[in-house]
Amino acid sequence: MAQQTTGTAQGAQVARDPRLIVDDGTPRGLLSGALRRLRSGELGSVPVIVGLFVIALVFWTLNDKFLSPQNLSNLTVQIVAVGLMSSGVIMVLLLGEIDLSVGSVAGVCGVVTTVLAVQYDWNEVAAMAAAVVVAALIGVIHGTIFAKVGVPAFVVTLAGLIGWQGAQLYLLGADGTINVPYDGPIGYLTQTYFVPAIGWSIAAAAVVLYAGFTFYGESRRAAAGLPAKSPTEIVARTLLLAVPVLGGVWVLNSYKGVPLAFLIFVGIVVVFDLVLRKTRYGRMVFAVGGNAEAARRAGINVDMVRISVFALASTLSGLGGIMFVSRSFAVNQSTGGGDALMMAIAAAVIGGTSLFGGRGSAYSALLGGLVLGAISSGLFLLQMDSSVRFMITAVVLLVAVILDAVSRRSRRAHARG
Amino acid sequence: MTQPILELSGISKRFGAVQALSDVHFHVHPGEVVALLGDNGAGKSTLVKVIAGVNPADSGVILWEGRPVKVNRPSDAQQLGIATIYQDLALCDNLDIVANLFLGSERTAVGVLDELEMERRAQELLDSLSVRIPSLRVPVASLSGGQRQIIAIARSLLGDPKVVMLDEPTAALGVAQTAQVLDLIERLRDQGLGVILISHNMADVRAVADRAVVLRLGRNAGDFRIEDTSYEEIVAAITGAADNPVSRRSGRAAVPGTEEA
Ligand SMILES: Nc1ncnc2c1ncn2[C@@H]1O[C@H](COP(=O)(O)OP(=O)(O)O)[C@@H](O)[C@H]1O
Ligand SMILES: [Mg+2]
Numbered sequence: 001m002a003q004q005t006t007g008t009a010q011g012a013q014v015a016r017d018p019r020l021i022v023d024d025g026t027p028r029g030l031l032s033g034a035l036r037r038l039r040s041g042e043l044g045s046v047p048v049i050v051g052l053f054v055i056a057l058v059f060w061t062l063n064d065k066f067l068s069p070q071n072l073s074n075l076t077v078q079i080v081a082v083g084l085m086s087s088g089v090i091m092v093l094l095l096g097e098i099d100l101s102v103g104s105v106a107g108v109c110g111v112v113t114t115v116l117a118v119q120y121d122w123n124e125v126a127a128m129a130a131a132v133v134v135a136a137l138i139g140v141i142h143g144t145i146f147a148k149v150g151v152p153a154f155v156v157t158l159a160g161l162i163g164w165q166g167a168q169l170y171l172l173g174a175d176g177t178i179n180v181p182y183d184g185p186i187g188y189l190t191q192t193y194f195v196p197a198i199g200w201s202i203a204a205a206a207v208v209l210y211a212g213f214t215f216y217g218e219s220r221r222a223a224a225g226l227p228a229k230s231p232t233e234i235v236a237r238t239l240l241l242a243v244p245v246l247g248g249v250w251v252l253n254s255y256k257g258v259p260l261a262f263l264i265f266v267g268i269v270v271v272f273d274l275v276l277r278k279t280r281y282g283r284m285v286f287a288v289g290g291n292a293e294a295a296r297r298a299g300i301n302v303d304m305v306r307i308s309v310f311a312l313a314s315t316l317s318g319l320g321g322i323m324f325v326s327r328s329f330a331v332n333q334s335t336g337g338g339d340a341l342m343m344a345i346a347a348a349v350i351g352g353t354s355l356f357g358g359r360g361s362a363y364s365a366l367l368g369g370l371v372l373g374a375i376s377s378g379l380f381l382l383q384m385d386s387s388v389r390f391m392i393t394a395v396v397l398l399v400a401v402i403l404d405a406v407s408r409r410s411r412r413a414h415a416r417g
Numbered sequence: 418m419t420q421p422i423l424e425l426s427g428i429s430k431r432f433g434a435v436q437a438l439s440d441v442h443f444h445v446h447p448g449e450v451v452a453l454l455g456d457n458g459a460g461k462s463t464l465v466k467v468i469a470g471v472n473p474a475d476s477g478v479i480l481w482e483g484r485p486v487k488v489n490r491p492s493d494a495q496q497l498g499i500a501t502i503y504q505d506l507a508l509c510d511n512l513d514i515v516a517n518l519f520l521g522s523e524r525t526a527v528g529v530l531d532e533l534e535m536e537r538r539a540q541e542l543l544d545s546l547s548v549r550i551p552s553l554r555v556p557v558a559s560l561s562g563g564q565r566q567i568i569a570i571a572r573s574l575l576g577d578p579k580v581v582m583l584d585e586p587t588a589a590l591g592v593a594q595t596a597q598v599l600d601l602i603e604r605l606r607d608q609g610l611g612v613i614l615i616s617h618n619m620a621d622v623r624a625v626a627d628r629a630v631v632l633r634l635g636r637n638a639g640d641f642r643i644e645d646t647s648y649e650e651i652v653a654a655i656t657g658a659a660d661n662p663v664s665r666r667s668g669r670a671a672v673p674g675t676e677e678a
Contacts, residue, residue, distance in 0.1 A: 221533060221536075224533055225537075226533070226536055278530050279525075279529060279530060280530065283512075283530065286509070286512060287512060287516075290509035290510055291509045291511075294507035294508055294509050295509065296491065297469075297471060297501070297503065298491075298507075298520040298521030299521040300520070358509070358510075411558075
């Protein structure tokens, strides 16, 4: 299915390299191109999507409540807090670093929100905003110590993991638990569901915008004489997006509607994806993750990129902490503790973001979060406890890391970085 | 002659116990190719990094078009119009060719990367250099050494520099690609750029350089007009002796040097 173009270099039009394999626009051409990329190690999101189907199928076979709209709707809200933390972890992983403090930062921000709102009687929205600012400052501290002083990120954020948990316990004081009202903005965050029309509108808008922008971009490329995706490929890609988006909204609408919390999470993932792929800032993050010295020589302010990424990671963790509080209407000593940190990192890796830096996507947080959420939700339905969940999660994580390492080796063999 | 575009005087640079450069003088005119020669460890790469702002000098003066300037960061050098192609190329393997070409100077339209414009300019640029690469959207890790060198040189030309520094640009290249790079250097000179060329390959130096500046153990050891100077004289300056292993082995042509970063 490969066309070979030949030509002479002398003419006004310089021919493409004859070794270039060009997929033709037919469905068969698209399929063979996709298979070729898979074989050469560009796995992208394919393994995690396959994994998600397998997990869903297994749990549905064991308990058909698993795929009920109610269970799936709850699942989308359950994954939000860790998913937000995971979004932050992805940014740090793209730099080739690690942030071990995301759980503690989530906890301390949950406490800051609650203490301000309940004990100091702040407006709840102001309390949340203040906590997010605190989170950002924490990230700036981590990033500055890492970038300017040169302490390895692993150590800086390990100190953060311990220190901010201490701060959380200190702020909580003797009480140990502070409750928040059910009927305030904090509680509403995870209790609000949109009426079906809104869900449908958002889904339709997303699909139409995607198709429109893709078509516009590809026709501009074609007009400029650059290789462009064929109309068939654009239609195929739009369908690949439309099926899960519209299907998801349909399922959520059959229960209570699209949850606000999940919409916030997906919105943040989409925004981060666009920032990473379409802006100079995102390009800088990938460059620093790929070769920091090259980035520095190209005039990129590497320290600024590093500090800002750690600030973003902490900010997102802070948002995650607020979601924890919202879901349990309380903050306590274990908010953001326990397995939250490990699940956030695992979700990022399971979602397909490389531990080796420079490769990954914001969607890893959503996909990896869904995998881990599905596992815990399914085991909960089967009335199994955390022991089984941890063991299964470990296996899934190992599979993801092995795929990462193997595909990295395969990319090397196929010379694709 | 005209005023030098770039002139350095009294440059010293120390790394811990190593005095890599002491009181080095150097200048390049517009439309001139200056070869920077010296044995391994002579300080050539260090001097390049001083000019490029990667490792600023401990002391010394840098004049740009006759005015004293500070070059403390790579962006200072870039803003003056100094482009550098390093021995270790410094490409981001995870990014594609277009992204690498425009790294640090991406084109944007309404705040968003203008991939179309960048890819079109990249294609034009590579076409003008008669470079053929399978696809501009593959990660640079998939390219051959010569292709990577061309990408690194092409990248430096996007900023319309006035001075281009090349650290061992042909060391890793085959015959055809070396000729291409030398052609490219002559084209740059004809366009009025100052070119600083580090090379161990005397054939390359004789082919394109107008002048050769020799460093030895971090100090100036000679400044020769290529057409008035014999091969032996330059080698003597590099090795520091008229009677040296190279001239004893006369009869053999250029001594190809391979050097690590
Ligand atoms: N970053 C560095 N740290 C310590 N020593 C260095 C550094 N860079 C260069 N040197 C030393 O400075 C001297 C000159 O090196 P260099 O400029 O790379 O030489 P050349 O490029 O002429 O072979 C060598 O002795 C080298 O070991
Ligand atoms: Mg060197």
